[in-house]
Amino acid sequence: MTLVEGMSDEGRVRYASALRAMAARAGRHERAGADPEVVARVVLAAMTRRRPRTRYPVGPGSRALRTAFRWLPTPCFDLLRARALGLLPYPRPSVPDLTDGGS
Numbered sequence: 001m002t003l004v005e006g007m008s009d010e011g012r013v014r015y016a017s018a019l020r021a022m023a024a025r026a027g028r029h030e031r032a033g034a035d036p037e038v039v040a041r042v043v044l045a046a047m048t049r050r051r052p053r054t055r056y057p058v059g060p061g062s063r064a065l066r067t068a069f070r071w072l073p074t075p076c077f078d079l080l081r082a083r084a085l086g087l088l089p090y091p092r093p094s095v096p097d098l099t100d101g102g103s
Contacts (some may be wrong), residue, residue, distance in 0.1 A: 034059030
């Protein structure tokens with residue numbers, strides 16, 4: 001059973017299209033990712049360090065992502081991550097049309 005199949009009807013209405021978009025985008029990112037041998041070397045290095053770091057950049061774009069994480073405010077970083085995964089950002093609140101003179 002897939003995640004979407006296991007959802008309630010309401011959950012499917014709310015989240016199924018976003019989950020499908022995210023899964024498709026994540027698959028494309030995975031195929032374009034780092035060679036598993038490179039990742040394995042980094043994991044081994046992290047596991048054998050006396051004081052491992054929290055994050056290790058591996059693969060295309062990982063250093064830029066780490067820099068963005070470090071310097072961008074959390075809402076901006078979350079928006080970038082949502083776009084990278086094919087998710088739409090939260091809808092912006094509507095602004096009333098004041099051009100009609102308020103009548």
